Amino acid sequence: MxxxxxxxxxxxxxxxxxxxxxxxxxDSADLAWRMNEYDEYAVEQAVQLKEQLGDCDLTVLCxxxxxxxxxxxxxxxMGCDRGxxxxxxxxxxxxxxAIASLIANFAxxxxxxxxxxxxxxxxxxxxxxxxMVAELLGLPCLTTLVEFAFENGTVHGKRELEGGTKGKVxxxxxxxxTCQLGLNTPRYPTLPNIMKxxxxxxxxxxxADLSPADSRTQTLSxxxxxxxGGGLILEGEPAELAxxxxxxxxxxxxxxA
Amino acid sequence: xxxxxxxxxxxxxxxxxxxxxxxxxQTLNADSAMLLVGSESAxxxxxxxxxxxxxxxxxxxxxxxxxxxxxxxVAKEQPQLIVLPHSSYGWDLAPRLAVALNAAQISExxxxxxxxxxxxxxxxxxxxxxxxxxxxxxxxxxAGAFTPSAEPSGTPNVVKLDAAPNGDIQFxxxxxxxxxxxxxxxxxxxVSAGRGIGKPENLAMIEALAKALGGEFGASRPVVDxxxxxxxxxxxxxxxxxxxxLYVACGISGAIQHLAGMxxxxxxxxxxxxxxxxxxxxxxxxxxxxxxxxxxILTEKLSR
Numbered sequence: 001m002x003x004x005x006x007x008x009x010x011x012x013x014x015x016x017x018x019x020x021x022x023x024x025x026x027d028s029a030d031l032a033w034r035m036n037e038y039d040e041y042a043v044e045q046a047v048q049l050k051e052q053l054g055d056c057d058l059t060v061l062c063x064x065x066x067x068x069x070x071x072x073x074x075x076x077x078m079g080c081d082r083g084x085x086x087x088x089x090x091x092x093x094x095x096x097x098a099i100a101s102l103i104a105n106f107a108x109x110x111x112x113x114x115x116x117x118x119x120x121x122x123x124x125x126x127x128x129x130x131x132m133v134a135e136l137l138g139l140p141c142l143t144t145l146v147e148f149a150f151e152n153g154t155v156h157g158k159r160e161l162e163g164g165t166k167g168k169v170x171x172x173x174x175x176x177x178t179c180q181l182g183l184n185t186p187r188y189p190t191l192p193n194i195m196k197x198x199x200x201x202x203x204x205x206x207x208a209d210l211s212p213a214d215s216r217t218q219t220l221s222x223x224x225x226x227x228x229g230g231g232l233i234l235e236g237e238p239a240e241l242a243x244x245x246x247x248x249x250x251x252x253x254x255x256x257a
Numbered sequence: 258x259x260x261x262x263x264x265x266x267x268x269x270x271x272x273x274x275x276x277x278x279x280x281x282x283q284t285l286n287a288d289s290a291m292l293l294v295g296s297e298s299a300x301x302x303x304x305x306x307x308x309x310x311x312x313x314x315x316x317x318x319x320x321x322x323x324x325x326x327x328x329x330x331v332a333k334e335q336p337q338l339i340v341l342p343h344s345s346y347g348w349d350l351a352p353r354l355a356v357a358l359n360a361a362q363i364s365e366x367x368x369x370x371x372x373x374x375x376x377x378x379x380x381x382x383x384x385x386x387x388x389x390x391x392x393x394x395x396x397x398x399x400a401g402a403f404t405p406s407a408e409p410s411g412t413p414n415v416v417k418l419d420a421a422p423n424g425d426i427q428f429x430x431x432x433x434x435x436x437x438x439x440x441x442x443x444x445x446x447x448v449s450a451g452r453g454i455g456k457p458e459n460l461a462m463i464e465a466l467a468k469a470l471g472g473e474f475g476a477s478r479p480v481v482d483x484x485x486x487x488x489x490x491x492x493x494x495x496x497x498x499x500x501x502x503l504y505v506a507c508g509i510s511g512a513i514q515h516l517a518g519m520x521x522x523x524x525x526x527x528x529x530x531x532x533x534x535x536x537x538x539x540x541x542x543x544x545x546x547x548x549x550x551x552x553x554i555l556t557e558k559l560s561r
Contacts, residue, residue, distance in 0.1 A: 013380045014452075014510070016533070026383060096362065097355065120348075123379050126364040127343075131352035140425035141320075143349045159318075161267070161345045162494055164434030167318055171426045182482040216361035216394075220373055220386045224533075231525075231541040233532055238550040242558055245526065248542055253524045255446050255470065255503045 003058040005046040005080065005116040006103055006130070007039035009071040010123045017224075024219045025092050026123070035071045038118025040186040041179040045148050046116045047079035048184065052150065057081055059112075063102060065089045069202065076197035077189030083200065088207035094215055096124070100132035101213035106205070108137060114155070115176040119144055127178075134176035142169050143178040258287040261336040263327060265346045266295035266312060268431055274342035274398075275301040280405035281340060281398055284369055290334050291413065294323055294420070304411030310418040318346070321424030324353045329418065331358065336393070343397035351395045361389030367402040380512055381535045400494070401517060438489045439473060441497045446472025446505075449492055449519070450480050453508020453529065453548060457485040462552045463507055469559040475499070477509045493518035507548045511536030528552065 011017070011031040020027040035043075043060065050056040060080035062068045065088070072083045086102055088094070094102075107115065115137075117130035127143075134141035146166065147158035150173075159167040160180045189197070232248075234241055250256045262278035264271065271293070279301075282289035291301065292308040294315050300307065308330045315322050327350075331339065339354055341347035343365040355362035368375035373388045374396060441447055448467035450460055460480070467474035474490065481491045492499055494514040504522035509515060511527075511534055519525070520539045527540035528548045537543045544551060 011379070013382075014531070016531075017379050017382050019383070024385075026379060096352075096364075100352075125376075125378065125380075126362070127348040128352045128355070128362055128364060131349065132356055135353050135356035141353075142426065144345050158432065159345060159349075160495060161431075164488070164495055165267075166432040167345075168429035168432060169318070169426055170429065181478065185484070216355075216359075216389060216391050217363060218388050218390050220388055222378065222383055222385045225377075225381065225384050225535075225538075230537050231543060233537070233543045233545060235532070235545045238546055238554050241544050241546055241551055242554040245542065245544060245555065246558055249503065249524075249526070252541065253503050255472075 001053055001056045001113045002111055003046050003050065003056055003114050003116070004061060004107060004112040005042050005058065005075070006061045006133070007043060007071065007075055008036040008118070008121045009033050009062065009064055009068040010036045010121055013122050019222050024222055026222070033067060033071065035074055036118050036121050038120060038122070038179055038181060041181065041183040042116040042118050043075045043078050043080065044184045044186040045179055049114070049150055050079065059084055061086065061103065061106065063088050063091045063099060063207065072202060073197050074189060076200045076202070077194045078187055079193070081200065083202040085202060085204045086207050086210065087204045091207070094212065095217045096126045096128035097132060098212050098215045100129045100136060102207055102210050103129070103133045104136035105210040105212070107133070113173045115139070117176065117178050119178045119180045130176060130178040139174055139176050140171040141176045141178070142171055144180045145177055146180050146183050148177065148183060258285060258338065259334060259336045260285065260287045260289045260338040260340055261327070261330060261334055262289055262291040263339065263341045263347070263350070264291055264293040264295070264301055265342055265344060266293060266299060266317060269296055269299060269312070271295055271299040271301055272342070274344065274400065275303065276405055276409045277398060277400070277403040278340055278342065279303055279409060281403040284403060287338070290330070290336070292327060292330050294326065297415070300413055300415070302409040302411055303413045305413065306416055307413035308416050308418050310420045314422065315420035316422045316428055318428045319422060319424050320350055320353055320426060322420055322422060323350055324357060326418050326420055327354060328357060339393070339395045341395070341397045343399050347397045351397050355395045358393055358395070359391065361391040361394040363387050363389060363394065363396045365399045366396050367399045377513065380510060382533070399513065435488060438487065441473055441475050441490070441492060441499045444473040444499065445501050446470045446503045447475045447492070447499055447501045448472060448505040448507065449475035449477060449509060450507050451477040451509030452479040453510070454480065455549070457483070459549060460485055462549070462556065466505065466552050466556045469556045470503070472501070472503070477515050478512070506536050506540070507552060509536055510534045511538065
């Protein structure tokens with residue numbers, strides 16, 4: 001089987017974010033970069049399927065600058081067979097539809113039986129790209145999966161719904177699935193696998209060669225949310241803080257009575 | 258402007274997001290029509306035209322059929338905007354519509370500002386203001402962002418749609434949430450652990466503080482996903498919704514999914530090293546500190 005997993009490199013969400021000089025996206029300087037958390041589940045599930053079936057070829061795809069190759073190497077070390085880097089220094093200016101068009105244009109004549117993506121990215125968080133790729137390729141798409149099984153050409157999954165309920169779904173392959181947090185336990189690459197990953201094929205394709213569609217949205221501005229008053233902010237030594245906090249809890253709540 | 262609102266029903270029940278959709282249309286001062294794949298016995302309180310397809314025939318979850326029904330109504334109503342809840346139903350369906358209609362899509366709208374739409378980015382640490390460049394666009398609304406101040410009223414003018422079940426996805430029904438070993442919804446005091454606890458061993462100090470306060474301990478999603486504790490402890494959209502007298506959020510940055518589950522708490526104390534963490538928006542007090550130092554001291558002082 002031919003498998004594809006699409007990943008994105010994102011900043012660590014614990015970072016302090018600054019708006020860039022254009023005022024339209026975050027400043028990429030001084031950020032720690034990692035694999036989008038949702039995509040770690042997608043990579044893990046694709047690797048598990050490869051281990052289940054044996055005879056598989058698993059490609060990992062990532063769009064972005066040279067910097068994203070570091071994240072691709074992690075996916076290769078987790079067990080992907082080859083990497084396709086769609087080189088694009090402007091990917092942060094492309095909206096989800098433009099990004100989806102790049103992936104679909106790459107995948108359309110490759111005959112992938114199953115495509116894995118994360119449910120959404122942690123930075124943009126649109127939850128659009130995976131479903132759009134499926135629609136552009138005319139594939140069935142199961143989204144928000146927290147359980148995945150593959151048997152006789154059929155994908156069986158459970159979608160996570162609000163309130164802890166799950167929806168049981170299935171579809172025939174070829175298909176695309178989007179992975180929700182908690183789908184599996186993503187593995188840590190081992191040192192031998194990290195070494196092996198360095199020798200794996202990592203092909204770069206300029207984004208322009210894949211005729212990306214134009215974005216359909218325009219970002220007008222980006223800014224931190226206005227503080228809505230919020231509460232009291234306390235700083236200081238832990239022991240003093242603890243004393244202050246207990247005093248506040250005694251005054252403002254009934255729980256310490 | 259004309260907008261088409263896509264309401265959601267689950268297990269035969271209309272979901273509350275229908276009221277938020279119509280409130281959003283009012284915010285825009287737009288004419289609206291609504292579409293629901295649901296049941297005649299669970300109609301929304303809505304004063305306009307409601308296109309209704311029977312979920313028993315169309316399938317309650319059947320994206321291909323729902324897409325087709327919406328496209329039929331779009332052809333009839335010619336809306337500029339199609340609006341869905343940003344839910345497991347909405348974010349699944351919206352991109353299918355956007356591709357079929359060559360429409361822009363804007364996800365998880367929290368605000369309308371001068372005719373443009375505001376969406377969260379980077380875990381709500383930043384916000385972007387966006388405009389579609391297409392004539393028709395699809396948007397999803399963040400749960401709770403457009404809650405009407407008053408209960409909606411009205412009786413819809415129902416127009417029935419025919420639907421036959423087909424499509425490329427099979428739906429095999431719902432699986433109820435696991436019976437919760439811990440009912441946090443009734444707890445008066447909850448101390449919750451977030452990603453900021455760093456490692457599973459540190460959960461013990463959260464538990465100890467909860468015990469010293471006479472409450473229960475809870476957790477945010479990353480802690481549950483990492484299997485540091487069981488799902489029945491999870492507070493948030495996909496876990497439990499709680500409203501204790503005191504909620505102590507330890508190392509929880511405050512993703513919207515978590516805030517939705519705890520913002521009705523009477524008093525919120527947040528302990529976080531980042532004073533700009535979004536949890537600060539709902540906290541009565543934000544103690545800027547390393548929880549690993551502060552929590553044991555609090556526990557000790559309480560236990561005296």
